[in-house]
Amino acid sequence: MEGIAKAVRKHDAFLIVDGITAVGGLENHMDAWGIDALVVGSQKCVAAPPGLSAVALSQRAYDALHSETSFYTNLKAHVDGLLKGDTPYTPAVPLFLAFREALRQLKAEGLEARIARTRRLADACRAAVGALGLRLFPERAFASDTVTAIRYPTGVDDAKFRKALWEGHRTVVAGGQAQLKGKIFRIGHMGICSFGDLEAGFRAIEATLAADGHHRFSKGAGVEAIQARSRSS
Structure with missing residues (x-):
């Protein structure tokens, strides 16, 4: 992954990684490997119900975000809302609570x-x-x-x-x-x-x-x- 990241940076591009069946089950070092956007699904290694996805962004990727995109894929609105402890749109509350409980179980196990x-x-x-x-x-x-x-x-x-x-x-x-x-x-x-x-x-x-x-x-x-x-x- 580090080698891919270096090649991507040479072209001033961003490295987006599908971590849906990896994060929480395999080794992952987002910052050290140079990943700009890491996508996580709720239903795989985290073991929560399906229906949610999460995206972790590097500072470089966040700085490049803009609002000239589709309504639901406006990551900047989501990140800015998160910084205020909120979501930009009505969230799926039961799924959020289930996701939180799954993360608590993961934390308890280590x-x-x-x-x-x-x-x-x-x-x-x-x-x-x-x-x-x-x-x-x-x-x-x-x-x-x-x-x-x-x-x-x-x-x-x-x-x-x-x-x-x-x-x-x-x-x-x-x-x-x-x-x-x-x-x-x-x-x-x-x-x-x-x-x-x-x-x-x-x-x-x-x-x-x-x-x-x-x-x-x-x-x-x-x-x-x-x-x-x-x-x-």
Whole structure:
């Protein structure tokens, strides 16, 4: 990120970073890395209900703000309102209160502790993927610690798999998007996700794969891999 920031500055441009699945779950050093605008979503690593976004700005980015923009994307109005302890327009009060409570929980756990727990969950998830004979997407070296994408085994239909997972186990996984639609499914292990949540999810995934004829694993292999990582952490 620092290298990208240096290249951006050479062109007198601003570095805007999508931190929606990162802030609160991965290391982030906005000032040290030279980020000008960092976008955060309420529903991911912070673990609040969806519906809010936040943008952190560098002083350089704030100084460049102006009001010649659309009504709702006028960041200057929002920042100036915040400095007065207010919002420029009527806020979604219940979402603000939920967001505050989620931040309190994050503070109580400790940011570094949550990042470390997220890393352990990611490691456990990848171990379970391997134990079931599945493959990651992308390769492990490029995988995120907040979400794991898994390639479908040959012959497993995305829509049927996710429908069976929900109807049989009340478990939801996200599918792929764009060119990856139907090729992968995704498991989030960020925010307040626990090892118990991960075990329940893989127990359901294993049973659904087995019912669909995918038997390249011993029964309980995924859950055992998660439990082993949980004990070692």
